[in-house]
Amino acid sequence: MKVIIIGSGIVGASAAYHLSRNGIDVTVIDANHEGRASAAGAGIVCPWITHHKHPDWYTLARRGALYYGELTKELENDGEWDIGYKQVGALAISKEDEVIKQFQAEAMSKRAAATPEVGDIKRLSGEEARGLFPLLNIEYQALYVSGGARVDAHLLCQAMQRASSLHGAQFVEGKASLTLKNGHVVGAEVNGELYACDQIIVTTGAWTNEFLSPLHCSIAIKPQRGQIIHFGVKEHITSDWPVVIPDSSYYMLAFDDQRIVVGATRETGAGFDYRLTAGGVKEVIEAGLEMAASLENSLISEMRVGFRPMGPDTLPLLGKLQGHHNVTIATGLGPSGITMGPYIGVVASEIALNHTLPFDLTPYDPLR
Template sequence: KKHVIIGAGILGASTAYHLARLGADVTIIDREEPGQATQAAAGIICPWISQRRNKAWYSLVKAGAAYYPSLIRKLEADGESNTGYAKVGAISLHADSKKLDDLINRAEKRKVDAPEMGEITRLSAEEVQALFPPIAEGVEGVHVSGAARVDGGALKDALVRAAVGHGAKYVFGDAVLQKHENQAIVQVDDVDYDSDHLIVTAGAWADELLAPLGINFEVKAQKAQILHLDMESKATEDWPVIMPQGDQYLLAFPNGRVVAGATHEDEVGFDPRVTAAGVSELLTKALHNAPGLADATVQTVKVGFRPFTPNFLPVIGRVPNLPSVLVANGLGASGLTMGPYVGAELAKLAMDEESSIDLSHYDLSNAIKKEIV
């Protein structure tokens, strides 16, 4: 079978890699959208202490976080040393120490069937500052040692390179679909790409791609702006992820890079601009949480579009009446966590193997608008 994948974000790149490893004939097409979610993402892998209670969501992020170490080993065995992944741990901060006790209780319960969380440790304000020097004074935290950070762009590139190493073809271009006698035809620049099986992992842009197949696909783009700072001379590579109170976070990468994110902007469409209000929000919250960042150099502000479905859950499944088309989407704000795992499972589904995901929770019909008759 010839498999064609449209979309080389984290989801499509992982699917291509796993399919190519299984020996399949794979072509992956991507038009390299500047707003690709994967390249803009922060890269926090720490699902266990989230307050979100949805079980279908949690089972994917939990499996996703657990899958990372073995994926990284596979990529390293394929010669990919720059995967952007490091298990640096995460610290959740709160001014109210009772809230930190609650968090420890919740975390200990979840650890029972998620040993990959590692050690859960209460930290004094001084201990927090020793691990992440720019942080505000006097704020205690809880440290989770199994948490990680990943550079989404670096991991995606490693997956695509390794897929190509296993025989996959990468095509740069804008894919267009047509329906012809109950088959989906893929074209790039008017050239047909022969396929027996199509996998659509086109993120926030999937609706326009699927429309010619007669599918009214409901995916919404949520815009995110995210700030990259440079602390030049600081040895930042081991700094943990910081999850303060509220919706903002901080994390660090090698060579002095500190990332502060992110905005959540609905209803602005695919507006690629870095805005005054966006930068103001990011800087205000970052400096409130970590006054020690005041002298950092502003390096860049990235913009990405998170793909959301109407019920905020991923969808995974075959298109009604077009069983040769497999669609996965809606990874939302946690796609770097679950994407590599979901991609590995998509590869199994594409090969007609059984998946360990209970697909009934992620039915594609949840993101297909019903015709009003």
């Protein structure tokens, strides 16, 4: 069987890795768009405390978080050790006692529901929380959940791409267009060359409708711009600092290289405007200082823009495209791309191979 994957972001690279490891002939075609979604994601993997309440969202987010354990071992076996993944725990923070109680109840409920990986759950004072994340403002109460983790999305993508190549996957750079014969998809053309296939997996994120246009159909997807800032804190050793999840849409986390990441804006209606804006940068900095005022003395080492693929709700758009038995759609992960992305790549691969899934795919219908 020959499978073409359009897009080599987290979902596409994961699909390529899963398929190539199982002996499938895989070609990955990527247009190398500026602003792929992972650029707007900091790297938090912690569905145990979240603002998302939809049970079908949690089904995938839970499986996505748990899959990282398997994935890291597979990548290590293929010589890929550095993806920035580490279980550092998570701090849910708020100045309101009731909010912390809600976070605690949520985490305890999920742990009790056959998910011991949530780990230890403990309420902390502001001083205790600051002991784990020294830059954190002391007026915050916190809930510590040991099962929280973080990953560097850029390193993860690169590692899965290299490992896929090791197992025989071919990567082609260029803008692909669908090739049809008698109304059926038979492959994709890129740089004037036709790549024939039996199945095609579309992981083109916010650009999906442009790719699907030859089929005269569209899905409910739109870009949401996210601006994110990386701060250098050379005076601290940040390797083991937990991810920080406040009672807002922002977040903060640390990586091994003495780097703090704060993000991200959620700008619906900006289209594919690939610009850092004064308003967006101001918003991110203010959110960071609200959580950790000591960041005012740090250096801004990098600022990024990415376009999250937003569907009609919080659920991914995932499944075979109605009327086209060999076209699988995997997009619409929104702000959950890093948590779910690698696992969604595996699911998309299994869908393309017509394998049975361990959950009902109906809620994620790409044409809903």
